[in-house]
Amino acid sequence: MDALSMGGYGAYVWSCYGLTFVIVVFLNWRGRLRQKRIYREIEVRLKALEDRE
Amino acid sequence: MNQTISNEGQRDIPGMFAGLAATTKRDLLLAWKRPGDVLNPLFFFAMVCTLFPLAVGPSAEQLEFSGPGVLWVAALLATLLSLNALFISDFEDGSLDQFLVSPQPLPMLVLGKTLAHWLTSGLPLVFVSPILAITYRMPLSVVGVMMLTLALGTISLSLLGSIGAALTVGLHRGTALLSLLILPLAMPIMILGANAVSLAATNDIYSTGIWALGAYAIASLSLAPYATAAALRISNE
Amino acid sequence: MWKWFHQLASPPHFYRISLILAPWLGISGLILVAYGTWQGLFVVPMDYQQGDAFRIIYVHVPSAYLSMMAYMIMATSGAIGLIWRIKLSHAVAAAAAPIGAGFTFLALCTGSIWGRPMWGTWWEWGDPRMMSELILLFLYFGYMALRSSIDDTTKADKASAVLALVGIVNVVIVHFSVEWWSSLHQGQTVFKKGTMDADMRIPLFIMLIGFTLLFGSMLLRRIRTEVLYRERRTRWVREMILSPGGGA
Numbered sequence A: 001m002d003a004l005s006m007g008g009y010g011a012y013v014w015s016c017y018g019l020t021f022v023i024v025v026f027l028n029w030r031g032r033l034r035q036k037r038i039y040r041e042i043e044v045r046l047k048a049l050e051d052r053e
Numbered sequence B: 001m002n003q004t005i006s007n008e009g010q011r012d013i014p015g016m017f018a019g020l021a022a023t024t025k026r027d028l029l030l031a032w033k034r035p036g037d038v039l040n041p042l043f044f045f046a047m048v049c050t051l052f053p054l055a056v057g058p059s060a061e062q063l064e065f066s067g068p069g070v071l072w073v074a075a076l077l078a079t080l081l082s083l084n085a086l087f088i089s090d091f092e093d094g095s096l097d098q099f100l101v102s103p104q105p106l107p108m109l110v111l112g113k114t115l116a117h118w119l120t121s122g123l124p125l126v127f128v129s130p131i132l133a134i135t136y137r138m139p140l141s142v143v144g145v146m147m148l149t150l151a152l153g154t155i156s157l158s159l160l161g162s163i164g165a166a167l168t169v170g171l172h173r174g175t176a177l178l179s180l181l182i183l184p185l186a187m188p189i190m191i192l193g194a195n196a197v198s199l200a201a202t203n204d205i206y207s208t209g210i211w212a213l214g215a216y217a218i219a220s221l222s223l224a225p226y227a228t229a230a231a232l233r234i235s236n237e
Numbered sequence C: 001m002w003k004w005f006h007q008l009a010s011p012p013h014f015y016r017i018s019l020i021l022a023p024w025l026g027i028s029g030l031i032l033v034a035y036g037t038w039q040g041l042f043v044v045p046m047d048y049q050q051g052d053a054f055r056i057i058y059v060h061v062p063s064a065y066l067s068m069m070a071y072m073i074m075a076t077s078g079a080i081g082l083i084w085r086i087k088l089s090h091a092v093a094a095a096a097a098p099i100g101a102g103f104t105f106l107a108l109c110t111g112s113i114w115g116r117p118m119w120g121t122w123w124e125w126g127d128p129r130m131m132s133e134l135i136l137l138f139l140y141f142g143y144m145a146l147r148s149s150i151d152d153t154t155k156a157d158k159a160s161a162v163l164a165l166v167g168i169v170n171v172v173i174v175h176f177s178v179e180w181w182s183s184l185h186q187g188q189t190v191f192k193k194g195t196m197d198a199d200m201r202i203p204l205f206i207m208l209i210g211f212t213l214l215f216g217s218m219l220l221r222r223i224r225t226e227v228l229y230r231e232r233r234t235r236w237v238r239e240m241i242l243s244p245g246g247g248a
Helices: A002-008 A010-052 B002-008 B016-033 B035-056 B060-083 B088-093 B095-101 B106-135 B140-168 B174-201 B207-235 C002-009 C011-043 C052-084 C087-119 C128-149 C153-185 C198-230 C235-242
Strands: none
Touching: A002 A010, A002 C052, A010 C011, A010 C052, A010 C087, A010 C198, A010 C235, B016 B035, B016 B106, B035 B060, B035 B106, B060 B106, B060 B140, B060 B174, B088 B095, B095 B106, B095 B207, B106 B140, B106 B207, B140 B174, B140 B207, B140 C128, B140 C153, B174 B207, B174 C128, B174 C153, B207 C153, C002 C011, C002 C087, C011 C052, C011 C087, C011 C198, C011 C235, C052 C087, C052 C128, C052 C153, C052 C198, C087 C128, C087 C153, C087 C198, C128 C153
16 A cells, blocks of 8 residues: 555556556567558569469 | 869859848748748737737736836747748659759758848838837837837747747748757747846946847858758758 | 778668668567566556656657657768768668658657646646647658658758758757747746666666667668668669569
């Protein structure tokens, strides 16, 4: 309980750590998403090219 | 090509200051033929200055206090408004390509254009500002300081803005983008200028701001034309 | 040394190396950050002046530091790309911008949340560090806006590199002018950071290293995406993607 309230600063401290978590996860997730999207785009185009050949 | 010409001395290529003077003269002449381009930013400047008292109230105390800041913000926005047109018409009619292939050093030509821009946008602002400053109840001694900061500051703004204008020339929605690029970079100029005027209004030592603005102007005068030239070459590849 | 450098700058080589390196950086970064968070939240004794609110610095300082480092990476690799025409370095610059903007936003938010109990306000206009950080965020926005509004990739690379370089000269001027400005208007609300005890400092170092490793892993992934996109018409990408294992 003591750790949660942080001597009255609990809301501030925990929201900071929570926000950090959210933003790091968000940046990582966006990076992965973009990677997957680009990879799939190229894959689709290359497969189509190969089929035509 | 150029080498053979200059070696045989058949045709003299004018010096680089002649190129600078020629571009400045040309742009001044163009501005003279189309006075609207010069006057619109001035009207804009006056209107922004009119908006503030209407929004925050006409009390003398408040006007005196906020005057330097309001005038500087308005000057910054008005300069930004006119910057967009710096290279657009040259880009559209192909003169820009001529600049790029000309034997004259591109930074000098760019400096000539920027100089003309300052003469037609910054300098008029400096001379119109006292009228508005007096309506903000600014004492005459402070008006002089304000004109000095505006003169030095608008030189830097024109030079800094020319980099942004060169980067965004030929882009769709260039105007909004130009503001987004230039405003954060222009913030120090406004901080220095507006605060020097505020200090002068409270009889404080304001020389720090003036010196810093002067240093900024000299630094941008020597560096910005190169950056603008590089940016123009990139945008016109 | 130079041979190694040139090899690394070749896109397929870099792609393979980063594929191996990124997970290791990510995992070691996660471990360090988890350890540092536990230390910072529960183990380190509270500050006698700021109480438990000082625990915010364990996330605030690393994010502020990364926001500036990302800008340095963006500007220097842009410059390298302009001068030596190394394609990979433009990909690095493009990849660093969104991560840098994210950490700048984080530094602003955590700084503001810390300021609420310490200064009694969410936003202190007079603090030079907060103002510099805000202007840095605007610079990131401008950089990304310029990049996304130019369709041609090579042109976008060069133009945004010029902008980043102009910006880095300005960041210094912004910092000094804001410092001068805030010294005119007030001076006392800015919290002087005293020296920290070793048992407070060590977790901060661990957090700094952990965040840097995490940043490195995210950066590598984004660079890889950029490289893949830029090299999409080359032979090695074709061979890699059509090979049975793929390359994701």
